[in-house]
Amino acid sequence: MAARRTTKKPNVSKEELLSYYRDMLLIRRFEEKAGQLYGMGLIGGFCHLYIGQEAVVVGLEAAAEEGDKRVTSYRDHGHMLACGMDPKGVMAELTGREGGYSKGKGGSMHMFSKEKHFYGGHGIVGAQVPIGAGLAFADKYLENGRVTFTYFGDGAANQGQVYETFNMAALWDLPVIFVVENNQYAMGTSQQRSTSSQEIYERGLAFGIPGEAVDGMDVLAVKAASEKAVAHCRSGKGPYILEVKTYRYRGHSMSDPAKYRTREEVQKMREERDAIEAVRQLLLTGKHATEDELKAIDKEIKDVVNEAADFSKESPEPALEELWTDIYADA
């Protein structure tokens, strides 16, 4: 058991690179479109964009198998797209329409897909962490060999229930991967101002949970770390912590002017560390794809996103009777 940083990169095929490129680009274009629709008043309430963090979820998902579960916080659009949920249903939920995953009753922060084993979408910071361990508890009880990816941020890492969960997950050897998406800001409070020890991946040591930090702007590094974590959990060795160091380009939510950091800091990350651009360069320099081929992919993604946006505008608002449905399941 050890807590350490990884830098090792795996060999990767052209097909894999292209699929990561595609998946990350879909999230980015989708989020940009969501931001646009928010500006037009079509999306309301809180809307937390994932732009900048795409490599985290795409890298993690690369090691998932059918039936594995995932659960996350309110910054959840990327996770849904990465696990294969339909962009149309996600966008229509953002616009509060009948065609949304929750029939318009959940919104940006509360979306689920039983079919894709996506267990939300939770609006209370940190609450998804014991829930993720509970999903793993069920898998262990049912002896089905599944693992659960439980995502939370550097902000949630200071919630007490996270450590209550670490204790139980280790005590009971639950097959759960705790993914700390460290984007360095808990809303407007930097990690330095909120967190006594900066290495969150080391916080499992007290419970005997191995942890590792990984560069979240490098999808291949995330994938390699994810494979290791999944293998650990699936073999019955209990939980694993992955701290994925990432960065969000946008504000905490749409209404955040982001005065707590400089424009230069954001710009520097975008120019020097962007995960999508890095894969794009790998594809081009490795002669896996030409500019034209990538342009064709860009267009394809843009079409998917536009189609989702159109659907989210055309889908009707939920019927008024929906106010009174889904409060109780039939006994």
Next chain:
Amino acid sequence: MATEVLMPALSPTMEEGTLAKWMVKEGDTVSSGDILAEIETDKATMEFEAVDEGIIGKILVAAGSEGVKVNTPIAIMVEEGEDADAVVTAAPVAAETPVAEAPAPVVPAAPAAPVASVTLEPDYPDGTELKTQTVREALRDAMAEEMTRDESVYLMGEEVAEYQGAYKVSQGLLDQFGAKRVVDTPITEHGFTGVAVGSAFGGLRPIVEFMTFNFAMQAIDQIINSAAKTLYMSGGQMGCPIVFRGPNGAAARVAAQHSQDYAAWYAQIPGLKVVQPYCASDAKGLLKSAIRDPNPVIFLENEILYGRSFDVPVLDDYTVPFGKARIWREGTDVTIVSFGIGMTYALEAADKLAEEGISAEVIDLRTLRPIDYDTLLGSVMKTNRCVTVEEGFPVASIGNHLSAYIMENAFDYLDAPVINCTGKDVPMPYAANLEKLALVTTDEVIAAVKQVTYR
């Protein structure tokens, strides 16, 4: 000087116990701290130590004696050369001082004999064989039956397994079902509640025992935001079949942080079902229904009721549906509506009122979400007067809600304003006399009935 050794109160709610085993015999010399006997309480078997040194002059209560009341003399301790028999004759006089030193816990009076009360609408056919069971045993049986019936049902909580339950409700379940399905948790309510909710999303049917509902406040976010709301937030995709159960309300002398009735809190939340049984058969039948329900159910038990005995039908699969009140006693002058331990006061008041010629109809709501409004309204339309009884705080109480509902739906039938008898608007005090004052009392229910009947 010879002294009497009295049957000790070894838990806040203990009224009597079994003298399981003597660890000393007559003539033995003991010093303070020596174990005198093993005593079985309603919760556990405890060792009972000598407080003073002396010689066991005489053993008054034989090993194996059941139902030994607290403060009953169980042995005589003498000094060298003293005669124990001489002391026994003087026992009634000598008993007075020890009573003051170790007062019996203050608990509400024993319930009006429920077996004798008129049960107008039993949930089982006439002629069904009945057995006497405590609420505690009925709850245990309900869990055991449902765990046998459905492999996905498991019990989780503090001390539920190896300790056999802090209040002995889960006694024997670990042996019967094993550690996989009877899970001891660390003291971590917020965390294990979230884990249980997640496991319900993942296909299991957890029963979460809170050692008391006071501790569930640590976990209330998971109960309300995660368990109660997810079905709605997911557009019907993902439900949360889970039971949160444990003792709720005041026990005895455990003061403010351990004495609160949460009925009104949880009854306010759409997405939850809320059950608060009074008698053993309802405890069993409702808990079985709760475990089968695909929704999150708050199951509010009561420590004082755990040890009370009632008739329970001997049936293979006895369930009680939610949303159906039980009329315990038919009457014509006033409707007294209550639930849980409040029924103790309601039934006792009805008995005393009957002696004064006032005929009270007593309704046990049994579930607070859903509420059986039809039975309540039907009764109020007949009696034209209503008194509600509960142990919880008065502001935004269940009684407040029922009053409003009756006013909105049966205003023209009322001959007097509805009166809510509740606990007082104060944190629960520790002192025995103040605690008694803080709780709702039978006398207050009687006074309220006289007020609404203008007697």
